[in-house]
Amino acid sequence: MTRPAELYACLYAKELPAQAMLRLRPQLRERPFVVMQGEAPLQQVCSLNTKARALGVAHGMTKVEIDTFPSVTVLPRSHAEEQTAKSALLECAGTFSPRIEDRSDDTSLLLVIDIAGTERLLGSPSKMGKTLLHQVKLFGITACLAIASNFHAAICLARSMSPSNQVAITTSGQEGLALARLPLTVLDLPEKYAETFSLWGIHTLGMLAELPEKALVSRMGQEGRRLRLLARGELNHLFIPLEAAFTLEEHMELDTPIELLDSLLFVVGVLLKQLILRTTTRVLALASVTITLSLEDATSHTRTVRPALPTNNRQLWIKLLHLDLEDHPPQAAILALSLTAEPGSTSKVQLGLFSPQLPEPMRLDVTLARIRAIVGEDCVGRAMLKDTHQRDGFTIEPFTIPSESSTEVTSTQPRVAIRQLRPPENISLTLIGHQPKAFFFREKQYTVERAYGPWLTGGDWWAPTLWGNEQWDLIARSRDGELLGCCLLRDLTQNSWQMAALYD
Amino acid sequence: MPTAAALRLQIETALAHRIPSSLSPAPRTIRPLAPTGIFTVDNLLQGGLPLGAITEIIGSECSGRTSFALSFTAQITQTGKVCAWVDVSNALSPESASAIGIDLNRLLWVRCGVTNPITPLSSQISFSLPPKYLIVPPVKKGLHGGGFGPHPRGEVKGLSTAVSGLLRPEAIAPRCAEPQRRTKVEKEIFEPNPPQSIRSIQRTLTPRKSWFKPWSKIDQALRVTDLLLQAGGFSAIVLDLGSIAPEFASRIPLATWFRYRAAAERSQASILLLTQHACAKSSAGLVLRLQPAIALHDEPTVFTGIEHRVEVARERFTPTNVVPMRKQPQSDRSASWHSRTAWAGQR
Known part of the structure; x- marks a missing residue:
């Protein structure tokens, strides 16, 4: 059975700590800039930009050494910002292929994207590579891309690239040739092997690939065989795709x-x-x-x-x-x-030709927020009635435009409306034989024409509260002939009278 | 012989340089109206309140302004449109609005000048006996649940002190030769618990003249109305200045009403202004004056309703703009209707 054609794109972003900081601080991009990590007296440079490198700043420099460069901006390392930058790039790469393997280390980002079979959807590998790099650049990150049909070859090629050389494509079968000129450092060798190879005079991957396999295995074991296959661009890899959750943070x-x-x-x-x-x-x-x-x-x-x-x-x-x-x-x-x-x-609103004119949802949101700033949080919205007979038995809920049609039925007969007084106003009242006869309200005297009541109000029978309120409906007239229909509350425990509502 | 049309054309062309189209009346503009839901008023206004204009409803408290405005708003929400109620005095009762037929989901209620809600505390006072009248929980001593030691002999311990505690002090006090005055037994008074809350009630129930200086409320309401008109899409905006005294409402600059009128015309929103005294002056498209109401006495035991009377005080857009040569018969400019309470039932 033939193996399916493989094609990998390796996205490599160096100096991730510095790039993640610069992503959100565009004003610092034109200046030398370093990121330091470590405890206060022992800080060291862990990442820097090109401008700082041109000045002579290097990795591992201490705070005292950096202080000798007055133009360099220094910021402490933020893992949280690096993480968000990384997840943003993962998101971006995820739009090209769902199969991504993350091979990042502490200070750089390395994503290998399986792009086999995407030619018809995304175009040729070079076109796709340019689009990907353009997308990455929109996020404020500089990176390079290597495309090869071998997983490890793509990684080695990406590591060897300078940022100016943006997309490198190696055709299938030519990996060995492309890797031959690369130094051994791209392999990330353990120190003992690096030392051995330098003693043998092996400096490039091409030289390593030329070594006889059996002799290498007899001297270095199976690790030697693996390194040789790596250098020839022939080592197989089991792809472990990353399944990142889509979090917007x-x-x-x-x-x-x-x-x-x-x-x-x-x-x-x-x-x-x-x-x-x-x-x-x-x-x-x-x-x-x-x-x-x-x-x-x-x-x-x-x-x-x-x-x-x-x-x-x-x-x-x-x-x-x-x-x-x-x-x-x-x-x-x-x-x-x-x-x-x-x-x-994404919101799609289908407007009807004969549908009534309604507020535009986006503008309404801003308007409601502005009104809330003027009158207060709980004073704007639609009223929702509660299943109670208590005074003010309603809650205010945020106003939204209802989509369904109205179910309320308008009463056929005009109804008397009530104007609530919030809070109820105290009044002084004259009683004759337990019946209200006259009262003062808002500095005006009213004579009671009709008094209906009293009805006991307040209190739920299941709660340990007093039924201590009496309600009266009064029809009163002032001296200038003005009629007042009102609802009075009498607090029995205090023996005080309050104007609760007016019938209007 | 020339026909009437030819004569008319001849006269018009002769006068064209002095009076353009002198004999043909200007085309009549049909202005959209919305019904109020009150039959007699709709008849009086030949259809209802104008859209895209300010309607001012003037009247004293209890003259029927709120029920009129709520009835109009109910008609609009029935058609699926949304309305806004800018409540300057925080006086709208959602229960009565719902009873009139307003779909509360389509009514944006803006309450201005709201202080912290104060509920009458008397319903929250709970009455309880002082603790000395309650059964004291038994003191655990020794091995037995309520005994006085491991042995039954110990149970009578302390009995004599308990008995003496029950007796009044005068019964066991040593008698003297001279007669002793009996100590007067004080009558025990039960008071509701806790006394602190009563003090707080009295403090909160001191007269609050929230209606006295309403400047901040009016300012809030005018700004909110401006924002609502700018946002657009509200078919009716009710600005309820009904509880604001005329001396305050009339101080609102006329430029405000002029601005509202222009915005209403642009967005085809009806602005209903409830006041006690005319404020909007010439910016109002229609001014309705409500006369003092008459209470209905249908039932001896419950309040059943009010009879309202309304008259048209000003109408900007008359149905026709042709000035007749003769004086036309004047139509009645007033109407009345009965509004019933929700508990009065159908009559």
């Missing part, structure tokens, strides 16, 4: 604590751009965004914004987050922030 640690909301929104804008890029590649949209702020007083402040429809409009998201954070500001300066998002399907 971006994290950023701020260089200095931020107190102003406006300056925070600049950072939020950058993070949102990354999230939106990732959702658009999957033809999805952001359904909700949760912002978690790590504060200076070791607490965190979390807010979630969920508009009516999923959207990828960055300006809308920034406005909604701004209005929400203005309403609920954090109580201390912000040290770090992370954005978590839930994906949703």
Whole structure:
């Protein structure tokens, strides 16, 4: 049985710690920049950009040595930001093929993508490679790509490439030739083998491939045979695809604590751009965004914004987050922030020719957020009645445009409306023979024409509460002939009278 | 002999340089109307309230403004459109709105100037006896559940002190030669528990004149109405200034109403303005004045309803814009209707 044709693309990004930091800080890209790791007095350079390397900065330099370069920007290493950058690249690679193997090490990213059989969908390998690199560049990461029909050959070729040489394609069967000129360092050899080979005078993969197999095995064991096959580009590999969960998360640690909301929104804008890029590649949209702020007083402040429809409009998201954070500001300066998002399907609204004119959902979200900022959180929305006879037996729920048609039936007869007084106003009332006769309300005297009641109100029979309220419906008239139909409450325990509602 | 049409054309062309189309009336504009749901008022207004204009409803408290506006809103929500109720005094009762027939899912309710909700606390006071009248839980001593030691002999221990505790002090006090005054037994008073909450009730129930200085509420409401008009899509926006005294409502700058009128015309939203005194002046497309209501006395024991009377105080868009030569018969500009309470039933 013939083996199916194999084709692997190896995406290699060097200096991942520095690139992950620069991804979210585009203003630092034109300056020499290093990332340091380690405990405070023993920090060492773990990653740097080309500008810093040109100045003479090298890996492993200490803080004191870096201080001699005044123009170099130094930031501590952030594993969280590296992780988000890595998952973003995984997302990006996942749009080309579902089979990806992750061979990254501590400071570089190495993804091997199985692209066999994608020619008809994505075009020739060179075209596909250019598209992939263009996508990666949109995420703010510089990387190179090697395409070969052998897994290990693709890795070795990618490791040997300089960033200027962006896509390298090796045709099937020519791997040995392509690998021959590469130094042994691309194999990542253990130290004892590297020493042996240097003693033997073997410096390139071509020289290693030329060695006789039996003699090599007799001296180095099966490891020798494996290395020889590697150097010839003939070693087989069992592909273990990575199954990454689709999580939309971006994290950023701020260089200095931020107190102003406006300056925070600049950072939020950058993070949102990354999230939106990732959702658009999957033809999805952001359904909700949760912002978690790590504060200076070791607490965190979390807010979630969920508009009516999923959207990828960055300006809308920034406005909604701004209005929400203005309403609920954090109580201390912000040290770090992370954005978590839930994906949703891109909104498609089919408008009918004869359907009634309704508010546009996106604009309505912003309008409601603005109104909430004016009147308060619980004062905007639609009322939901509770199954109770208590006063104010309703809850306020967020307003959304209902899709189903109305089921309410309008009463055929005009009904009296009630205007509630919240809170009830105290009044002074004159009683004659247990019947109300006159009262003062809003600095006006009213004479009672008709009094209906009393009815005992308040209290549920199953709860240990008092039935301590009496309700009266009064028809009263002021001296200038104005009629007042009102509902009065009498608190029996206090013997006080309150105006609860007016019939209007 | 020339026909009437030819004569008319001849006269019109002769006068064209002085009076353009002098004999042909200008085309009549049909303005869209929405029914209010109250038969007599719809008859009076020849269809209902105008769309894309401000309708001002003026009247004192209890004159029927709210029930009128709710009835109109119910008609609109029935057609699947959405409405907004900007409640300046936080006075809308969702129960009565639902009873009138409003689909509450289609009504955006904005409550302005809401302070922390205060519920009448009297329903939360629980009455309980002082602890000395309750059965004291037995003190565990020794091996037995409630005994006084491992031996039955010990159970009578402390009996004499217990008996003396039951007796009143005057019964066992040593008698003297002179007569002793009897100590007066105080009548025990049961008070609701805990006394602190009563003090807090009295504090909270002090007169609050929330209607007294309503500037912030009015400001909130006007800003919210502006935002709603900008957002568009609301078929009716009710601005309820009904509990705001005229001296405050009339101080709202006229430019506000002018802006609202322009926005309403653009978005074809009906703005209903409930006031006690005319505010919008010339920006209002229709002004309805509600006269003081008359209470109905159908039942001796329950309040059954109110009779409302309305008259058209101003109508910007008259049905025809032809000025007749003769004085036309004047139609009645007022109407009345009965509104019943929800518990009155069908009549």
